[in-house]
Amino acid sequence: MSAVFNFTFVPWFRSVAPYIHLHRGKTFVVGIAGEAIAAGKLPHLAQDLALIQSMGVKIVLVHGFRPQVNEQLAAKGHQAKYSHGMRITDTVALDCAQEAAGQLRYEIEAAFSQGLPNTPMAGSTVRVISGNFITARPVGVVDGVDFKHSGMVRKVDTAGIKRTLDFGAMVLLSPFGFSPTGEAFNLTMEEVATSVAIELQADKLIFLTEIPGIRTSPDQPESEDNPIDTELPLAAAEKLLAQLPNPLQPTDTAFYLQHCVKACKSGVERSHILPFAVDGSLLLEIYVHDGIGTMVIDEKLESLREATADDVGGILQLIEPFEKDGTLVKRDRTEIERDADHYTVIEHDGVIFGCAALYPYPEAKTAEMAALTVSPHSQSQGDGERILKRIEQRARLAGLDSIFVLTTRTMHWFIKRGFVQADPEWLPEARKRKYNINRKSQVLVKKLS
Numbered sequence: 001m002s003a004v005f006n007f008t009f010v011p012w013f014r015s016v017a018p019y020i021h022l023h024r025g026k027t028f029v030v031g032i033a034g035e036a037i038a039a040g041k042l043p044h045l046a047q048d049l050a051l052i053q054s055m056g057v058k059i060v061l062v063h064g065f066r067p068q069v070n071e072q073l074a075a076k077g078h079q080a081k082y083s084h085g086m087r088i089t090d091t092v093a094l095d096c097a098q099e100a101a102g103q104l105r106y107e108i109e110a111a112f113s114q115g116l117p118n119t120p121m122a123g124s125t126v127r128v129i130s131g132n133f134i135t136a137r138p139v140g141v142v143d144g145v146d147f148k149h150s151g152m153v154r155k156v157d158t159a160g161i162k163r164t165l166d167f168g169a170m171v172l173l174s175p176f177g178f179s180p181t182g183e184a185f186n187l188t189m190e191e192v193a194t195s196v197a198i199e200l201q202a203d204k205l206i207f208l209t210e211i212p213g214i215r216t217s218p219d220q221p222e223s224e225d226n227p228i229d230t231e232l233p234l235a236a237a238e239k240l241l242a243q244l245p246n247p248l249q250p251t252d253t254a255f256y257l258q259h260c261v262k263a264c265k266s267g268v269e270r271s272h273i274l275p276f277a278v279d280g281s282l283l284l285e286i287y288v289h290d291g292i293g294t295m296v297i298d299e300k301l302e303s304l305r306e307a308t309a310d311d312v313g314g315i316l317q318l319i320e321p322f323e324k325d326g327t328l329v330k331r332d333r334t335e336i337e338r339d340a341d342h343y344t345v346i347e348h349d350g351v352i353f354g355c356a357a358l359y360p361y362p363e364a365k366t367a368e369m370a371a372l373t374v375s376p377h378s379q380s381q382g383d384g385e386r387i388l389k390r391i392e393q394r395a396r397l398a399g400l401d402s403i404f405v406l407t408t409r410t411m412h413w414f415i416k417r418g419f420v421q422a423d424p425e426w427l428p429e430a431r432k433r434k435y436n437i438n439r440k441s442q443v444l445v446k447k448l449s
């Protein structure tokens with residue numbers, strides 16, 4: 001085996017370990033658009049899901065079947081009918097939906113049954129269990145349109161799903177529900193996945209979709225300056241949703257976003273929109289720090305906010321011990337008072353327990369993140385990272401390309417979060433003049449995608 005392989009594989013594998021530990025025992029609801037299956041992505045998706053499950057994640061899989069139903073309808077010479085962005089399920093469409101769901105269920109069960117030697121599925125034993133876990137009610141007549149056999153989720157059998165997950169199986173749900181009178185209703189994958197995630201209070205709701213995620217300027221075309229927003233705080237997602245027109249197509253920005261927002265508002269902390277077109281997108285989102293799609297996150301915004309002059313006392317109290325032991329450079333009160341609006345703080349019950357400041361150097365399209373601190377009692381709960389993300393967001397909004405830090409003791413923390421070492425010569429001229437040679441701080445830079 002080549003030494004280069006050892007050199008790359010071992011650190012890479014170790015870098016994934018924290019995420020494996022983090023997600024073990026968690027519950028993820030994964031909604032796969034029918035388009036993903038139509039595009040032939042099922043074998044790889046099954047491999048990735050089997051791998052994720054083998055690392056201790058409990059998975060509820062909900063499949064969509066929009067193109068498959070339309071194909072069946074076309075074969076019968078019928079046209080798909082929609083209104084308000086929803087299918088009108090007449091008797092023929094219901095028949096087609098039942099046929100499509102049956103066929104897809106077989107295909108999915110078959111994909112999880114693979115196990116040829118020397119394939120990623122070798123040795124995997126995934127039990128896929130489906131069932132009548134969803135009770136539905138009819139959509140009824142909306143604005144004079146009769147939706148017939150189209151339904152909405154009325155109840156989720158959470159106890160039944162949890163028992164099945166605890167038994168070690170993967171739960172597979174088709175977008176169907178049944179009424180107490182035994183009638184079948186055609187539901188949408190997105191609604192089923194969202195309702196199940198909320199009822200289970202799942203740790204993640206993940207949609208594998210035909211879109212790559214939400215762009216930082218959603219109304220602008222794809223470009224290098226308009227990348228995918230990898231993290232959208234719930235409040236920002238709600239604001240964006242309020243500005244968008246009602247979605248009619250899955251490719252409309254609000255289509256998946258509305259479900260992510262709903263889930264997040266109802267206690268599912270993280271909801272993701274991922275592209276199925278990218279091979280391994282699930283693995284990239286779950287086990288890599290920056291992820292690949294858009295994650296809507298309920299980060300309890302009331303606690304993470306920009307600072308005001310009233311916070312100066314709290315900030316000083318927080319950073320003082322670290323100034324004393326030399327971890328941070330000493331700043332005086334007047335400087336912090338003057339720069340209060342440069343700070344982002346995390347507050348709980350009126351106590352500030354985390355902060356960082358952002359000092360832009362617009363002429364060099366970069367900014368320094370300074371005084372990143374989390375109170376010793378609150379460390380290792382992800383707050384340092386939450387502050388970093390917010391600072392990155394502020395820098396991005398200011399149109400900057402990178403942020404940098406000067407550190408003497410915390411290099412590894414930053415390197416793990418995408419910073420790379422740079423020569424002090426790299427610093428913007430104005431900052432270089434203030435660089436203290438004796439302190440020998442390392443310069444670390446993170447490019448903002």
Ligand SMILES: CC(C)(COP(=O)(O)OP(=O)(O)OC[C@H]1O[C@@H](n2cnc3c(N)ncnc32)[C@H](O)[C@@H]1OP(=O)(O)O)[C@@H](O)C(=O)NCCC(=O)NCCS
Binds near residue numbers: 372375409412
């Ligand atoms: C660096 C700091 C802000 C991180 O805050 P946090 O809320 O604990 O960060 P997170 O919870 O997101 O990350 C915690 C992880 O970072 C690790 N970590 C903490 N300090 C570290 C350091 N100096 N070097 C490398 N890793 C470190 C923890 O061990 C923990 O790892 P684990 O999750 O495997 O247990 C916090 O430790 C701190 O305030 N340090 C003192 C001030 C400081 O050094 N600031 C940087 C100035 S440039």
